[in-house]
Amino acid sequence: MSDNQISNNQNKNAKKRAARERMMAERAAQERRSRRNKIIAITVAAVVVVGGGVGAAVGLAGGSGSGSGSSASSGKLVVPKNATGTDGTVIVYGRATAKNTLQMYEDFRCPVCDGLEKSAGTTIQSMADNGTYKIEYHMGTFLDNNNGGNGSMNALAAAGAALNESPTMFKKFHDVLYANQPEETVDKFGDTNYLLELAGKVPGLKTTAFVDEVKSGTFKPWAQKVSDAFNSSGVSATPTAILNGTKLNVGGTTTSAQWTSAVNQALGTKK
Known part of the structure; x- marks a missing residue:
């Protein structure tokens, strides 16, 4: 070779x-x-x-989870009438004299919150109406950050306009939003005209003041404060339900009977 x-x-x-x-x-x-x-x-x-279901997790995509926070927080802070807590970041529904307090952590774009509302929402409300507990709503907007868009923030600001009317109007609008919730990744709540269309399903809600507040984004800075308070709460997923400091083992498929049982167990009462 x-x-x-x-x-x-x-x-x-x-x-x-x-x-x-x-x-x-x-x-x-x-x-x-x-x-x-x-x-x-x-x-x-x-x-x-x-809690027996798959919840929407906070901040998996990083960031503050506040969605369009920079623009939302740039205006003057106007707190809705009937709001409570620091900067009015807590929304209370039910009898003020109720001895027990149910804290509900939600996001209007959360599909599991919608599932819980559809499966046990009537019972959740009836127990507030009969004085078993009052509900403190703590609303987040982290799904805007996770999925893009500003639907959670926009819906929360519109809910603030409903709260400005009354806690009852807030609750009714809250229920209508879940009843007409788009898919989680679809930012339909980002359309103000769609929110006003849904508000029309709540008799007496669409006052001139309400429409003006929604169109002008009066309560968007407030919605940012509510979102910030949620982010600082330590709650890691929605829906989260805490009764007198006890976290209820509930999720998107919880039935009315299961909800009642969880509440009775937390309160140490019998059926």
């Missing part, structure tokens, strides 16, 4: 070794990426499983 043939064979072998090394390196990199993605998926799944 000539020197040229030996040299050519050595070059070919070197190229083959280099190719194998590149393939092995790429395969190792793919395996590392696969392991990392599995770990992320498992972590996310662990975070969002709550």
